[in-house]
Amino acid sequence: MEDTNYRNNFENFLRESIDDFKMIPSRKIWHSIYNNMHPDRKWPSITVCLLILVSILYLGVSNNNSLSKAARTANEQNASLLSNNSSNITTLKELPDNIKKEGGAQQIAANNNPTFIPTNTGSTITNDLINTPTVETYTTTLPQNNLEKTKKESIFEVAQKNKLTITNPSYTDENIAGSIATISSHENRKNSNVIPTTTIATVTTNTSVIYETDVNQLSKTNTAVTNEPTLTTVQSIDDKKSIEPTNTIVAVNESTNKDANKSTENNTLKELLKENKTLSAVSNVENKVSSKQAFMSKFKENASISYYITPSIGFRNLHSVRDIKNYNAAYSSFAANNAVVSNSVASSRDEKALNLEVGASMNYKLTKAVRLKTGLQVNYTNYISKVNDLGHPIQASLAVNNQQDVNRSSQYTTSEGSTHLNRSTLQIAVPIGTDIKIIGNDKFKWYVGASFQPTYVISGSAYVMSIDGKNYISEKPLLRKLNFNTALETYLSFKTSNGIIFNVGPQVRYQLLSTYKNNYNYSEKLYNVGVKIGVTTSF
Amino acid sequence: MTEEQMLAGSVKNNAAAQEAFYERFSPRMLGVCYRFAKNREDAEDMLQEGFIKIFTQLHQYRNEGSLEGWVRRIIVHTCINVLKKNKKFSDTVDLIYANEYYTKEDLVPSIIQAKQIIECIRMLPLGYRTVLNLYAIEGYSHKEIGEILEIGESSSRSQYTRAKAMLEGILVGRNIIDKNQYRNNYSKSLTLLN
Numbered sequence: 001m002e003d004t005n006y007r008n009n010f011e012n013f014l015r016e017s018i019d020d021f022k023m024i025p026s027r028k029i030w031h032s033i034y035n036n037m038h039p040d041r042k043w044p045s046i047t048v049c050l051l052i053l054v055s056i057l058y059l060g061v062s063n064n065n066s067l068s069k070a071a072r073t074a075n076e077q078n079a080s081l082l083s084n085n086s087s088n089i090t091t092l093k094e095l096p097d098n099i100k101k102e103g104g105a106q107q108i109a110a111n112n113n114p115t116f117i118p119t120n121t122g123s124t125i126t127n128d129l130i131n132t133p134t135v136e137t138y139t140t141t142l143p144q145n146n147l148e149k150t151k152k153e154s155i156f157e158v159a160q161k162n163k164l165t166i167t168n169p170s171y172t173d174e175n176i177a178g179s180i181a182t183i184s185s186h187e188n189r190k191n192s193n194v195i196p197t198t199t200i201a202t203v204t205t206n207t208s209v210i211y212e213t214d215v216n217q218l219s220k221t222n223t224a225v226t227n228e229p230t231l232t233t234v235q236s237i238d239d240k241k242s243i244e245p246t247n248t249i250v251a252v253n254e255s256t257n258k259d260a261n262k263s264t265e266n267n268t269l270k271e272l273l274k275e276n277k278t279l280s281a282v283s284n285v286e287n288k289v290s291s292k293q294a295f296m297s298k299f300k301e302n303a304s305i306s307y308y309i310t311p312s313i314g315f316r317n318l319h320s321v322r323d324i325k326n327y328n329a330a331y332s333s334f335a336a337n338n339a340v341v342s343n344s345v346a347s348s349r350d351e352k353a354l355n356l357e358v359g360a361s362m363n364y365k366l367t368k369a370v371r372l373k374t375g376l377q378v379n380y381t382n383y384i385s386k387v388n389d390l391g392h393p394i395q396a397s398l399a400v401n402n403q404q405d406v407n408r409s410s411q412y413t414t415s416e417g418s419t420h421l422n423r424s425t426l427q428i429a430v431p432i433g434t435d436i437k438i439i440g441n442d443k444f445k446w447y448v449g450a451s452f453q454p455t456y457v458i459s460g461s462a463y464v465m466s467i468d469g470k471n472y473i474s475e476k477p478l479l480r481k482l483n484f485n486t487a488l489e490t491y492l493s494f495k496t497s498n499g500i501i502f503n504v505g506p507q508v509r510y511q512l513l514s515t516y517k518n519n520y521n522y523s524e525k526l527y528n529v530g531v532k533i534g535v536t537t538s539f
Numbered sequence: 540m541t542e543e544q545m546l547a548g549s550v551k552n553n554a555a556a557q558e559a560f561y562e563r564f565s566p567r568m569l570g571v572c573y574r575f576a577k578n579r580e581d582a583e584d585m586l587q588e589g590f591i592k593i594f595t596q597l598h599q600y601r602n603e604g605s606l607e608g609w610v611r612r613i614i615v616h617t618c619i620n621v622l623k624k625n626k627k628f629s630d631t632v633d634l635i636y637a638n639e640y641y642t643k644e645d646l647v648p649s650i651i652q653a654k655q656i657i658e659c660i661r662m663l664p665l666g667y668r669t670v671l672n673l674y675a676i677e678g679y680s681h682k683e684i685g686e687i688l689e690i691g692e693s694s695s696r697s698q699y700t701r702a703k704a705m706l707e708g709i710l711v712g713r714n715i716i717d718k719n720q721y722r723n724n725y726s727k728s729l730t731l732l733n
Contacts, residue, residue: 010675010703018570020653021654023566023570023573026583029583029586032587033561033590037591
């Protein structure tokens with residue numbers, strides 16, 4: 001007996017000792033449970049990520065575009081200079097006074113501002129010039145204070161101010177960390193002409209290979225031309241920073257070294273170009289950058305961005321997903337105030353309401369006729385049911401698919417009346433689709449398009465029907481959060497003289513899944529018919 | 540949030556209500572899982588699986604008995620199911636081995652704490668531990684245990700006897716309980732009652 005009691009006592013002792021034992025689970029357990037119970041709620045974060053990605057891409061392309069425009073302008077200027085063979089030849093006399101006074105390389109090197117040597121405008125290349133130039137090349141140190149100053153100043157501004165021509169347009173002035181300025185000049189005393197394509201100021205970064213090649217080449221030139229070349233390595237301000245080589249700034253300067261002129265009569269620029277020495281290093285840099293440019297320019301050529309708005313009329317397709325006749329018999333709504341609720345679903349009347357779709361999409365041309373598109377859009381869906389207000393709420397049963405019937409309070413009967421139930425949802429969607437050009441010329445085009453749109457319902461109102469179909473019950477939890485839409489459209493596009501394209505055409509959008517969750521008795525699929533109006537701009 | 544609101548919200552798959560539900564029951568239920576599991580990570584996995592079951596079956600709760608009791612039973616069954624996937628409960632440990640097992644334990648200051656006792660329970664072999672947890676702490680009968688673990692009722696009894704002997708040895712060895720004093724105190728209390 002005692003032993004039995006002891007046994008019970010032991011178990012009681014264990015139970016009492018352990019009963020209040022608690023451990024705090026890590027937070028990730030709840031997150032895992034939450035994700036399991038609410039899988040559709042992952043969509044907001046995915047949508048936000050997509051939005052951020054699209055924004056970054058857009059900003060990146062836009063910025064690159066502005067730089068390229070400036071570069072294109074510079075190139076055009078350069079091209080015009082090169083094409084102008086016989087006029088606007090600049091003589092040494094026309095060069096800025098400060099350059100003349102500064103004299104040779106040593107003086108310029110000593111001058112604390114050698115980054116870009118101003119040059120003349122309207123310089124040209126002539127055969128005579130190429131055959132008989134006098135090239136003086138020297139390299140000098142760029143003091144850090146100057147570099148920093150340069151950094152703050154756009155290279156295009158510097159180039160414009162100093163009347164330099166930039167041959168490589170993808171220069172980004174933020175990337176100047178440490179640089180070397182290679183300054184060359186050319187003098188043709190006989191013809192008084194100068195050559196604009198000589199490397200006058202080369203700004204490279206601390207990428208050593210290119211830097212050294214460049215300097216060596218220029219060093220040879222220097223040796224041939226000048227007695228005392230000054231080649232100085234410039235340390236990067238931030239050696240850790242990996243920076244791509246920048247461009248070559250081409251300009252022409254006056255030579256002041258008369259000895260050099262004498263010793264380099266045969267050392268023509270043409271020979272230099274043929275031997276691919278000095279400029280070969282530069283061209284390596286240019287090639288590297290130009291391949292990037294080529295990719296970007298191809299992308300920009302094919303990509304465009306569209307902004308659109310689609311006012312539409314919303315309809316719905318409603319049908320029961322299971323036989324509810326038995327339920328109708330068993331669960332007729334109980335009217336607390338003895339109100340007559342014998343109306344059927346059919347007796348309520350739906351009114352069409354204005355729906356709206358606003359969005360932006362990025363388009364990419366795959367072929368001449370086909371382009372892909374994706375973006376982000378906000379949908380507002382809406383339709384109105386005309387019902388009778390009961391005045392007093394009644395109890396109504398709502399049957400769901402797991403055979404669990406839920407009692408709810410209802411204020412409305414489905415009979416047609418004066419009260420309007422506004423069923424609206426606000427959605428965010430990521431359309432992914434394609435447009436195909438049917439016909440068109442440069443100005444007018446006719447497209448057909450289709451898209452698939454994963455959609456997340458941000459908010460909305462839900463009025464679902466009771467099991468007997470006689471009452472509407474407000475039941476937001478039944479609203480499906482994740483849905484899918486498809487859209488078909490056809491539109492005409494018109495391109496204006498300034499490159500903007502206007503689009504207009506009809507669109508039909510159809511909701512693939514029911515507005516409500518699967519455990520609701522009815523399936524409701526919305527569809528909209530509207531007119532899509534938009535503009536498309538290129539990058 | 541009241542228990543009714545929490546329950547109703549959780550049935551409707553309302554995230555806030557489910558979180559409140561989880562916050563209320565998870566610490567104690569993790570303690571339950573920990574007694575069955577090999578380590579804390581396994582216990583948390585059991586807890587997670589258990590709560591998913593709870594939320595998906597919550598509509599079946601009929602207000603019969605306490606909600607915590609209902610939750611606890613689901614958690615215990617989940618733990619058993621997880622263990623069943625990995626281990627046969629018919630495995631037993633010889634009592635001789637059990638004696639050797641606990642006599643090797645170092646003595647620790649005699650501070651009776653739930654944590655210490657649980658750690659002692661967790662030192663038992665899996666089969667013993669499971670039967671002891673179910674019988675002594677969760678209150679299942681040997682018949683129920685036999686059905687749950689798919690072993691014979693007699694096997695459950697014998698395993699429990701051995702588990703208890705082993706646990707006593709560990710608790711005594713750690714100075715958590717003094718068996719004689721424990722028996723004497725209980726005898727005195729019985730005398731007083733009589």
